[in-house]
Amino acid sequence: GAGVSQTPSNKVTEKGKYVELRCDPISGHTALYWYRQSLGQGPEFLIYFQGTGAADDSGLPNDRFFAVRPEGSVSTLKIQRTERGDSAVYLCASSPMGQGTGELFFGEGSRLTVL
């Protein structure tokens, strides 16, 4: 597709469960970002990939959160032992350039609700 694709668009889970959120960036974009957005807030940075490697994971809130991008394209955000406070919209963005030097192209987000 032409844009950043995120699946699922909505995920409802129970506290303590494991969740995976997928991001398919724009073809050829080397930089990929995960952000989290709570209601009434701006996007909050989680992790940034340049190619296959995590160039900056300083935004991951704790070790329950992990993300991979094994082939430098699709990325998966993994959340273990989900908590109610993890409920938010998880946004993925890609960019043709690294090191934050250009605009970000966002997907529509995955809305996670933890009951």
Place this chain on the structure above:
Amino acid sequence: SQKIEQNSEALNIQEGKTATLTCNYTNYSPAYLQWYRQDPGRGPVFLLLIRENEKEKRKERLKVTFDTTLKQSLFHITASQPADSATYLCALLPNSGYSTLTFGKGTMLLVSP
């Protein structure tokens, strides 16, 4: 501490008027600043980028100013239309070796016909 501040109250204006949104920041030395538009239930969409050595940037009905002395950016939409109603986010790239954008909370703009 580092902060990006945008008006949390919605801005209500009449169609045809100029909307002006403010982004203030503290304890940053941004390399550049970006503005995004976000509609309910959608991801942010990039609008404009302005660099630290630029004072003003224009694109169609949009104008952005950047004052590094005041630590402020203003975002203007001239001849506003109801279709401009959305939340507008400012985002900056801190200068010192950071590689990721930090976003403000956004300001909602409502343009009435």
